[in-house]
Each structure stands twice: as structure tokens, then as C-alpha cells.
Amino acid sequence: MDFKSGVIYQAYIKSFNDTDGNGIGDLKGITEKIPYLEKLGVEMVWINPFYPSPQNDNGYDIADYYGIDPMFGTMDDFDELIEVAEQHGIGIMMDLVINHTSTEHEWFQKALAGDEKYQDYYILREAPEGQKYPTNWVSKFGGPAWEPFGDTGKYYLSLFDPTQADLNWRNPEVRKEAADIVNFWMNKGVKGFRLDVINLIGKDEEFVNSTGDLDQEKSLYTDNPIVHDYLKELNHRSFGKYPEFVTVGEMSSTSIESCIGYTKPENDELDMAFNFHHLKVDYPNGEKWTKAPFDFLELKKIMNDWQIGLGENGGWNALFWNNHDQPRAISRFGDDKNYREKTTTSQAHILHFLHGTPFVYQGEEIGMTDPYFDEMDQYQDVESHNAYDSLIEEGKSHEEAIEIIKAKSRDNSRTPMQWNDEKHAGFTEGTPWIEVADNYKVINVENELENGEIFNYYQKLIQLRKDMEIIQIGAYEPMFLEHEQVWAYRRKHDDQELITFSNFYGDPITLDISNEVEDGDWDYLLGNYGEKAFHKNLELAPYEAVSFIRTTE
Ligand code: TEU
Numbered sequence: 210m211d212f213k214s215g216v217i218y219q220a221y222i223k224s225f226n227d228t229d230g231n232g233i234g235d236l237k238g239i240t241e242k243i244p245y246l247e248k249l250g251v252e253m254v255w256i257n258p259f260y261p262s263p264q265n266d267n268g269y270d271i272a273d274y275y276g277i278d279p280m281f282g283t284m285d286d287f288d289e290l291i292e293v294a295e296q297h298g299i300g301i302m303m304d305l306v307i308n309h310t311s312t313e314h315e316w317f318q319k320a321l322a323g324d325e326k327y328q329d330y331y332i333l334r335e336a337p338e339g340q341k342y343p344t345n346w347v348s349k350f351g352g353p354a355w356e357p358f359g360d361t362g363k364y365y366l367s368l369f370d371p372t373q374a375d376l377n378w379r380n381p382e383v384r385k386e387a388a389d390i391v392n393f394w395m396n397k398g399v400k401g402f403r404l405d406v407i408n409l410i411g412k413d414e415e416f417v418n419s420t421g422d423l424d425q426e427k428s429l430y431t432d433n434p435i436v437h438d439y440l441k442e443l444n445h446r447s448f449g450k451y452p453e454f455v456t457v458g459e460m461s462s463t464s465i466e467s468c469i470g471y472t473k474p475e476n477d478e479l480d481m482a483f484n485f486h487h488l489k490v491d492y493p494n495g496e497k498w499t500k501a502p503f504d505f506l507e508l509k510k511i512m513n514d515w516q517i518g519l520g521e522n523g524g525w526n527a528l529f530w531n532n533h534d535q536p537r538a539i540s541r542f543g544d545d546k547n548y549r550e551k552t553t554t555s556q557a558h559i560l561h562f563l564h565g566t567p568f569v570y571q572g573e574e575i576g577m578t579d580p581y582f583d584e585m586d587q588y589q590d591v592e593s594h595n596a597y598d599s600l601i602e603e604g605k606s607h608e609e610a611i612e613i614i615k616a617k618s619r620d621n622s623r624t625p626m627q628w629n630d631e632k633h634a635g636f637t638e639g640t641p642w643i644e645v646a647d648n649y650k651v652i653n654v655e656n657e658l659e660n661g662e663i664f665n666y667y668q669k670l671i672q673l674r675k676d677m678e679i680i681q682i683g684a685y686e687p688m689f690l691e692h693e694q695v696w697a698y699r700r701k702h703d704d705q706e707l708i709t710f711s712n713f714y715g716d717p718i719t720l721d722i723s724n725e726v727e728d729g730d731w732d733y734l735l736g737n738y739g740e741k742a743f744h745k746n747l748e749l750a751p752y753e754a755v756s757f758i759r760t761t762e
Pocket of ligand 1: 266269270306349369405406459461533534592619
């Protein structure tokens with residue numbers, strides 16, 4: 210796949226399509242829907258982890274990198290998926306979770322059993338005199354970042370769940386293991402890898418306490434310059450050998466400078482990077498577990514900074530509104546009650562005309578919303594349950610805590626894919642591992658393909674990127690950055706100019722664009738309210754998005 214002209218779909222396998230009635234999506238379920246994904250126009254599917262795992266963190270706690278967890282199918286099912294996808298011009302992208310393993314992985318079990326070779330695969334430290342843990346760091350899922358290592362008196366580092374132990378990448382054996390894993394799956398026909406929290410693999414030799422400020426603490430183990438060396442080494446040992454192979458790094462709490470380094474082609478590291486800053490604009494003072502409106506100007510500013518930062522310095526952005534760790538963007542930043550279709554298509558429009566590779570998260574292409582679960586027993590995510598417990602400990606009432614979980618939980622995007630209006634939305638004949646959103650009778654693929662406007666709009670956006678170099682590689686320039694309601698920008702390439710506008714809210718607005726846009730033969734290119742003539746006083750309906758193009762002298 211040429212990642213500069215193609216679009217990648219994300220399938221959260223556990224919730225995509227269940228073919229054996231165990232209530233959990235599976236590999237055969239993805240194979241069955243490959244024609245649907247081809248119809249959408251995507252050229253690659255990123256599948257979240259399906260390796261053997263105790264599923265404490267939904268597969269991001271891997272116990273065996275060379276297998277398929279039976280709940281998702283068999284290696285034969287995997288081989289069939291690769292084959293069928295290839296026949297439909299779609300590449301399979303897997304998830305490489307190599308910052309940590311499950312504590313049930315044989316490496317960790319051998320380490321616990323005293324095998325020094327494998328003890329050095331992990332980060333084991335003693336607590337200094339007068340201190341409970343080696344450092345005062347906190348886990349990203351809450352609680353201390355260190356866990357007792359058996360009865361050795363030492364602790365192992367686990368930045369996520371206690372059953373996820375961080376690997377010691379300073380150990381060349383560990384780095385070789387990573388390359389072997391990638392080469393194994395590449396030889397099985399995999400065409401891409403998403404690398405999980407890969408900018409956390411470069412821990413210092415020395416582990417020191419933080420000041421207690423979370424950002425300062427994260428800087429102690431995030432984007433260490435040695436990560437570039439590790440990625441270059443992995444690249445040369447594995448995917449760097451295949452120019453067509455696509456890699457995207459998930460960069461937690463990262464910087465533009467670091468991501469330019471990770472994605473600049475001449476650095477031989479990765480093709481592109483996910484950053485999450487634009488999805489923290491409803492985290493007042495960086496606090497995720499709060500119910501707060503999003504800051505639109507901050508959202509535009511961040512996206513603008515990353516467009517310019519990477520675009521003008523040889524880097525490459527992975528563009529996304531949704532994934533399996535975030536609430537659905539139409540429920541978070543739009544109006545999924547009164548303007549669900551227009552919110553979805555305008556958000557997609559503003560993202561797909563940007564510089565970078567767009568990702569479409571399952572359900573986005575039919576306008577799926579958050580489920581608005583009211584009870585904690587409807588939530589399955591370890592992070593959400595830990596957060597609820599902490600909110601209650603902090604003195605919040607159950608009602609207050611639930612409202613926050615409802616707004617921010619990762620389960621908001623993990624409910625089953627809604628295929629039709631039958632039981633469990635056609636996801637499973639069994640009992641789904643997590644409830645289906647109760648609006649599935651209206652919001653489902655069958656209904657969308659027959660009567661909807663969203664799926665078709667995504668098809669158009671994806672096709673335009675394939676056809677138009679200006680969308681693929683055109684230079685980006687902001688417009689109306691300080692405007693409180695409209696998001697606008699320009700792309701330029703050779704003798705072409707493309708301007709895009711989106712009313713990000715539900716009130717109609719007339720925008721005088723005469724200061725930002727020269728007169729000229731602007732042709733309508735695409736709009737979610739249909740054909741529209743260019744006008745210096747541009748009228749934008751609620752959640753309207755439109756683009757015009759012209760050929761300059
Ligand atoms: O997510 C990394 C990550 O930073 C998330 O923890 C994110 O900050 C958080 O979920 C937002 O609420 C990756 C995977 O995408 C996630 O599913 C895993 O839980 C995590 O790594 C550990 O592997």
C-alpha cells in the first residue's frame with residue numbers, strides 16, 4: 210500500500226464480527242467482511258491484538274507473540290484472512306505490543322523461576338532505603354508503576370496494568386526478539402505493523418523519583434533519544450527491507466520534534482506516528498477523568514501545529530478522530546442526537562483533506578455513537594474501573610463518577626459493530642462480551658448502505674485521496690485559526706489550490722472569506738450538504754463542510 214494515497218481501517222477484532230457464537234469477534238469475522246471494506250475503499254486493515262493473552266487489557270497483555278488466541282480463531286483462519294484480503298487488494302496490519310509483555314508470558318515466568326537470562330528481559334529494581342518502591346512513578350492505569358517481583362524483594366516496572374511487565378530494551382536479546390517477531394509475521398504475509406506505545410521503550414539505566422508532576426514524570430521514560438537507535442535497528446533487521454511495508458508508531462505524550470525524527474524517511478525508523486494531543490482538549494489541566502467541554506481553538510491549534518511541524522520537516526502524521534482507547538468523536542465533539550450524519554461527515558471531511566494518512570475506526574463510517582452506559586457493570590475496561598474506584602475514593606458520588614466514566618471511558622468505542630437491526634446488531638449469535646449500543650436498530654451497516662449518507666461520503670473522501678496529489682502531498686496552510694466556530698485550511702500543489710471549510714457547530718454561519726481567499730474560478734469539489742457555489746460570503750449550515758479547488762496561473 211502507498212500510505213500517502215491510501216486510507217487505513219481499524220478493526221477492533223473483539224467487537225468487529227463474531228462467527229462462532231462465543232460473543233467475541235474473530236478472524237473469520239474479519240475475512241467475511243473484507244468485501245465490505247473493499248467497498249469502502251480502504252487499502253489496509255489494522256487489527257488490534259489477537260495473540261494468546263489473559264485479556265486483562267484486552268489483548269495488550271501478550272503471553273505468546275507467535276500464536277493466535279483460540280477465542281479469535283486458528284493460524285489457518287489467519288492464513289485465510291491474509292489470502293482473501295490480498296485477493297481484494299487489502300493489506301493486513303498487525304499490532305506489535307513490545308514495550309511490555311503479559312506476566313503470563315514464558316519469558317516472565319522463567320524470570321520469576323530465577324532464570325537470570327530472562328530476568329534481564331524485564332526491569333527489576335530494589336527500593337532505596339526509606340522508600341516503598343524503586344521510584345514514585347504512577348501507572349497509566351492508576352496505582353504504583355512497580356509490582357513485587359515474586360518474593361525476591363525486588364520490583365518490576367509495569368507502566369500499565371500490574372499484569373503487563375515492561376521489557377528492558379537495553380538488553381540486545383530483547384531487541385532481537387522484537388525483530389524475530391516482526392520477521393515471522395511478515396513471512397506470513399502481514400503488510401504492516403502498528404507499534405504500541407513504542408516511544409516508551411527507551412528507559413534510562415538509572416531510575417529516579419519524579420517531582421510528582423505527571424508531565425515531568427512522563428518525560429523520565431518517554432521519547433528517550435535512544436528510541437531512535439532502537440527503531441533504526443529494528444527497521445534494518447525487519448520491515449525496512451520491504452519498501453511497501455507500512456509502519457505506524459503509537460506515541461504516548463510525545464512531541465513534534467520527536468515525531469519528525471521517528472517518521473522522516475531518511476532516518477529509517479517508521480512511516481508515520483499517532484499522537485494524542487488533539488484528543489486531550491477536554492482534559493482540563495491534563496486531567497482525563499473529568500467531565501468538561503472541549504476547547505475548539507486548542508483543538509485547531511494542535512492539529513495546525515502538527516500539520517506544519519511534521520509536514521514542513523519531512524515527517525508524516527497518522528490522522529484519526531477515533532480508536533479503541535477514545536470515546537467516539539461525534540459524541541465528544543459534535544451533536545450525535547440532532548446532527549449525527551452531518552457531524553460525522555463534517556468531522557471526516559476536515560480530517561481527510563489534511564496532510565497525512567487517515568485512519569477510519571470501525572463504526573465511524575456508519576456514524577456509531579457512544580453507548581451512554583449508565584451502570585458500571587456495563588463497562589469492561591480495566592482503566593475505567595480503576596478510574597471509577599479512584600473517583601469514589603476522592604469523594605465523588607456514584608452519579609458524578611458515572612457521568613465522568615460515561616464521557617471518557619475507552620469502552621465507548623469498544624461496543625460491538627452494528628451490522629443490522631437483528632439481535633445483538635448481527636454481531637453474534639451468542640452473548641456479546643460487552644453490550645451493544647441500544648441505537649443499533651437505526652444505526653447499522655445494512656440501514657446505512659440502503660438509506661444512509663455517511664458510508665457513501667467516506668467512499669468519496671477515500672477515492673479523492675487516491676486520485677488527487679494535492680490531497681496526498683500538497684503543502685498545508687491554516688486559515689481562520691482564531692475563528693471560534695469554523696475550521697478552515699488550504700492545500701497547495703503545483704498549479705492547484707484547494708480550500709476547505711467546516712462549521713464545527715450546530716448554528717448556521719456566514720463567513721466572509723474575502724481576506725483569506727483570492728477571487729478566482731473556484732470549482733466545487735465536495736460538500737456534505739451537496740453541490741454549492743463558491744461565494745466570498747460563504748454560508749455554512751450546521752456541521753457543514755465543503756471544499757473548492759482551482760488551478761492557479
Ligand atoms: O495505549 C497507550 C495509551 O497511551 C493509552 O493508555 C491511552 O493513553 C489511554 O488508553 C487513554 O485513555 C496503548 C493501547 O492502545 C491501549 O489499548 C493499551 O491499553 C496500552 O497501550 C497498553 O498496551
